[in-house]
Amino acid sequence: MKHRIIVLGAGYTGAAAAGRLARRLHRDDVAITLVNADPDFVERVRLHQLAAGQDIGYRPLDEMFAGTGVELMTAKVTGVDADRKAVTVVGTSAGTGTDVRELEYDTLVYALGSGWNDQDVPGAAEHAHEVASRPGALRLRERLAGLAAGQPVVVVGGGLTGLEAATEIAEARPDLAVALAVRGGLGDHLSDKGRGHLRKVFGGLGITVHEHTAVTGVEADRVTTAGGGAIPAAVTVWATGFAVHPVARATTLETTGTGQIVVDATMRSVSHPEVYAVGDAAMATGPGEKPLRMSCASGTPTAWQAADAVAARLTGGKLPRIPVRYFNQCVSLGRREGLIQRVTADDRPIEAALTGRLAAVGKELICKGAAWAVANPTLGLPVRRRRVVREAARTGPSARASA
Numbered sequence: 001m002k003h004r005i006i007v008l009g010a011g012y013t014g015a016a017a018a019g020r021l022a023r024r025l026h027r028d029d030v031a032i033t034l035v036n037a038d039p040d041f042v043e044r045v046r047l048h049q050l051a052a053g054q055d056i057g058y059r060p061l062d063e064m065f066a067g068t069g070v071e072l073m074t075a076k077v078t079g080v081d082a083d084r085k086a087v088t089v090v091g092t093s094a095g096t097g098t099d100v101r102e103l104e105y106d107t108l109v110y111a112l113g114s115g116w117n118d119q120d121v122p123g124a125a126e127h128a129h130e131v132a133s134r135p136g137a138l139r140l141r142e143r144l145a146g147l148a149a150g151q152p153v154v155v156v157g158g159g160l161t162g163l164e165a166a167t168e169i170a171e172a173r174p175d176l177a178v179a180l181a182v183r184g185g186l187g188d189h190l191s192d193k194g195r196g197h198l199r200k201v202f203g204g205l206g207i208t209v210h211e212h213t214a215v216t217g218v219e220a221d222r223v224t225t226a227g228g229g230a231i232p233a234a235v236t237v238w239a240t241g242f243a244v245h246p247v248a249r250a251t252t253l254e255t256t257g258t259g260q261i262v263v264d265a266t267m268r269s270v271s272h273p274e275v276y277a278v279g280d281a282a283m284a285t286g287p288g289e290k291p292l293r294m295s296c297a298s299g300t301p302t303a304w305q306a307a308d309a310v311a312a313r314l315t316g317g318k319l320p321r322i323p324v325r326y327f328n329q330c331v332s333l334g335r336r337e338g339l340i341q342r343v344t345a346d347d348r349p350i351e352a353a354l355t356g357r358l359a360a361v362g363k364e365l366i367c368k369g370a371a372w373a374v375a376n377p378t379l380g381l382p383v384r385r386r387r388v389v390r391e392a393a394r395t396g397p398s399a400r401a402s403a
C-alpha cells in the first residue's frame, strides 16, 4: 500500500511542497494528493495589481502539475481530524451538487494560507474591501471601476500590502483622491532612505497620508478614527495584516491563539508528528527564534523544509536543514516605482535600499521568481526520487521522529 500524503492548499507553499515531494519520492511508494479550493494557482503577491485593473493571468493547476504524479482535487477543506488522520472536503461534482468526502492520510501538509484580517473593527466586515484573496480583489476592482473622478478611496494599514495597494490604485486612477491611514508614521519599519523614498513616491502620486491615525470604524462613505475624526471614503481598502483560516484552530493540533499551527524546525506539528504546516498557516521561528512574518519570502523555504523532512523521514535519509532567513523587503510602488529594502536575517532594515525604476524591475523579477519556484520546487536541480523505507511507509513519519 502506498504512503498517502495529502497537501492542503495550492498557494505558494502548498504547491511548492507537493511538487517537491513528488520529485523526492518514488511514485510506486507514495500517493500525493493536492487539495485546493480553486482550480488555479493564484499569484497572491499580485492581487493589488488585479484590484487596480491589471490582468495577472491564470495558471491552471492541472497544467502546472501535469506529469508530476501529483493528484489534484478541487475542493474546499472544511475540517481536519488530526487524531483519526482524516480530512473532510466539500467539492462540487457535475450534476450531483455538493459532494462531501473524507480523505485519510498518513502524512498531512497543511498550507491553507491566510485571508484578510478585519480585526473586529466595527463596520470593516460590512463595508471595507480587501486584496488578500482573488474574489476580494475582483470585487474591489469592480467597485473602483465604478467610481467617478474625485471620489475618495482610503487604504487602511501602513504595512507592505497597504503601501502597495495605495500606490497601485493611485497610479492606475490618478483622478481619484487616494489616502492612506497609518497607525504610526509612514514607513516606520523602513530605513531612512526607504522612508524618504516612500514620501517622495507618495507625494508624486498625490496620495494623502494620515499618519498616527488609528481607524476605529468603517461606514459606507467614511472611516472614523480614534479621537473622533473622520475621513471620507467612497471605498475603504482594509490592509492591516492577515488572519489564518479557522480550520486548524478547530482541530486538536496545537495552535497559537490566532490559529497558526505550532511547528518545530522541520515544520512538523509539535502535537501531531504526522502533520506538517507551512507558509502563513504555520507558527515557525526564524533567526533569533523570532516568529516568521507571513510572506512568500519566508514561506517558500518552509515548504522546501517540510517536503525534504517528510522525504528524509520516509526514506531513511539525513534530515535537511534549509535556512529560513530574510534578505530584502521588496515593495512595488505602482508599476514604475519600487523599493527594495535590505534587511537583516531576522527582518530588521539596514541603511541600504534600492529605489526607483530599478527597484520596480527588481520587484517584478522577484514576483516572477516566486511563481517560477512554485513550478520548479527543486530549483532546477536533478530529480532524485528515493524509495520509501517499508517500516516508515506503514507507520508514518512519526516512527522516525527521532531521526
Ligand SMILES: Cc1cc2nc3c(=O)[nH]c(=O)nc-3n(C[C@H](O)[C@H](O)[C@H](O)COP(=O)(O)OP(=O)(O)OC[C@H]3O[C@@H](n4cnc5c(N)ncnc54)[C@H](O)[C@@H]3O)c2cc1C
Pocket (backbone or CB within 6 Å): 008, 009, 010, 011, 012, 013, 014, 035, 036, 037, 038, 042, 044, 045, 046, 047, 048, 075, 076, 077, 078, 111, 112, 113, 114, 131, 132, 133, 161, 164, 245, 247, 278, 279, 280, 281, 294, 295, 296, 297, 298, 299, 330, 331
Ligand atoms: C496583495 C498582497 C501582496 C503581497 N506581497 C508580498 C510580497 O511582495 N512578498 C512576500 O513575501 N509576500 C507577499 N504577500 C504575502 C504572501 O502572498 C503570502 O504570505 C503567501 O501567499 C503565503 O503563502 P501560503 O501558501 O501560505 O498561502 P496562500 O498563497 O494564500 O495559499 C493558500 C491556498 O490555500 C487555498 N485554500 C484556503 N482555504 C482553503 C480551504 N478551506 N480549502 C481548500 N483550499 C483552501 C487557497 O485557495 C490558496 O490556494 C502579499 C500578499 C498580498 C495579499
